[in-house]
Each structure stands twice: as C-alpha cells, then as structure tokens.
Amino acid sequence: MSGSVVVALDVGGTGIKCGLVRPDGRVQHAERHPTRAERGPEAVTETILELAERLAGRARADGLTPLAAGIAVPGVIDEAAGVAIWSANVGFRDVPLRDLVATRLGLPAALGHDVRVGGIAEARVGAGRDSRHVLFVAIGTGIAAAHVVDGVAFPGAHGAAGELGHIVVRPGGPTCSCGQRGCLEALASAAAVGARYAAAAGTPANAARVAAGAAAGEPLAARIWQETVEALADGLLIAQALYDAEVMVLGGGLAEAGDALLTPLRAALRQRITFHREPRLVRAALGDEAGRLGAALLALDTLEER
Secondary structure, eight states, X not given: OTTEEEEEEEEOSSEEEEEEEOTTSOEEEEEEEXXXXXXXXXXXXXXXXHHHHHHHHHHHHTTOEEEEEEEEESSEEETTTTEEEEOTTTOOEEEOHHHHHHHHHTSOEEEEEHHXXXXXXXXXXXXXXXXXXXXXXXXXXXXXEEEEETTEEOOOTTSOTTOGGGSBSSTTOSBOTTSOBSBHHHHHSHHHHHHHXXXXXXXXXXXXXXXXXXHTTOHHHHHHHHHHHHHHHHHHHHHHHHHOOSEEEEESGGGGGTHHHHHHHHHHHHHHOSSXXXXXXXXXXXXXXXXHHHHHHHHHHHHHHO
C-alpha cells in the first residue's frame, strides 16, 4: 500500500479541510476551502462531491491509488447508514453522504461526526494514543465529547452521543441555544466566554482576550475565567461519573489557552472528586488536523471491514 492514499474531508460550518492521507497517517496533500453554507445543503453536498472527485483524480495523476474516502460533518450523524440526519451549521437533513461519495468516486466511503472522528484521531495517534479509554472534549463554539475505547468512538443509539455541552450545571443560569437554562455550553464554551465578557465590559471580546486578561490580573476577566473553570470542572466530573475515562483530551478554541486552562481545571476537578478515579487532563495534540486525520482513519477502517 506504499503507493496508496485515502481521500479525507472534514466539513465545518465555515471551512472544509481536505486532502490525501497515506495509510501510515502521513498527509500527502492538504487543501482548505470555504464551505459557503449560505448556498444551501444541496450546493454544499455538490462541493463535497466535487472536492472528493478532484482529490481522487489528483492522486491518480500523481501515480497514487486512492483506496477509499472518509467524510466528517457536524450535527446528528447515523454512521451505520452513512446519513447526515441533521446539521444546523450546514443545513443537512437526511443526506446520504456516504453513498453519494462512494457512487461518485467508485470507492468505499465512510461518514462520521466531526467531534467523534477528531476523538478517534486523538485517541489513536494524538494525545490519547497510550490509553484505552479516552474522552475527547471539544470546547469551541459549542461543547461536545467523544467517548473512544480501543480506538472506536461510540455514537449512541441515535447518533447523538457526547452532547456534554447540554448537561445543566447551573440550574436557572444563562439560556442555551437548545432552550434549556444553565447548560455547560452556555457558560463555558469559547463563544460563551467571549460573550459574557463583552456583555459585562461593553466591548467586543473573544475567549483568547479573556484568557489573556485573566493571566494579566484583570479583575473582570479573572472572574469570568474562574467561573468558566468551575463550570467545566462540574461538567467534567459528571462526564467522569458516566464514562470513567483514563484520559480526557481537551481540544477546540478554549484549549488553546494551554496551562492557563488546564492547571486550574485540574485543581478544580481534583477538589470535586470523591470516589471517582481522577482522569488525566491533557491538551489535544493534533489541533485542527484532527478532523481530517480522523476522516482518513474512518476510510481506512472501511478497508479492514471488507
């Protein structure tokens, strides 16, 4: 398989990271394109198909053999059926992406949830590679998790497992996009952290601005950062009670704060633990490459199953 590659696409609400990946995980070729979700789901679907077809063609032109394709998308995904059930970011509703890609390319294809494929990549070749039981937590615009055991992520009965952001940690707290009040996502996502600071300070801000302000001793930023850490610790304690992870790998925009987040978060989680085994908290190693690599791993998995 030395002359072989898989086609991998990580589709987000704003951008598509795609490329050709060798079976050993090395990225042979990488591209980025805008999703342009405002065009509607049909147009986005056609863009995915065109990119996949072009990448397979590039592989052949370079003397390589494309073996399979893997696609990662956000939302509720039925991996077994290969259908994007629903996605607010992209507008998908019951789109059979796996079969559409397989038909267009004439190759085996796999479809996965963006956070779950990121978790697979981190568990197999990233920060969790030395552990069997990994909980990958993506803290970005929202908060979601992937429970990965022996390199396999579990989607749940309806493809909606891992919605850690919608655990209520502050009853009666801020209204969440899901309609509940006090969800972890409404308090501790990167988007929420920036919005809370902006509302209190009367000036635009993002989570990086809050983290920097807290590190510099700015009172408002320090208070909001501490509240964020406390909410995350409560959410992760619940997650540990449910999943009993050996290691929790934190990714997404908020994790870019590094030790400014991880050090107080470890301490806050340790204070809360009673009978639970304390998981290791580590920062994700693959950054925004996790989705593309995870999609490639899904594609390779389809070959092993055949």
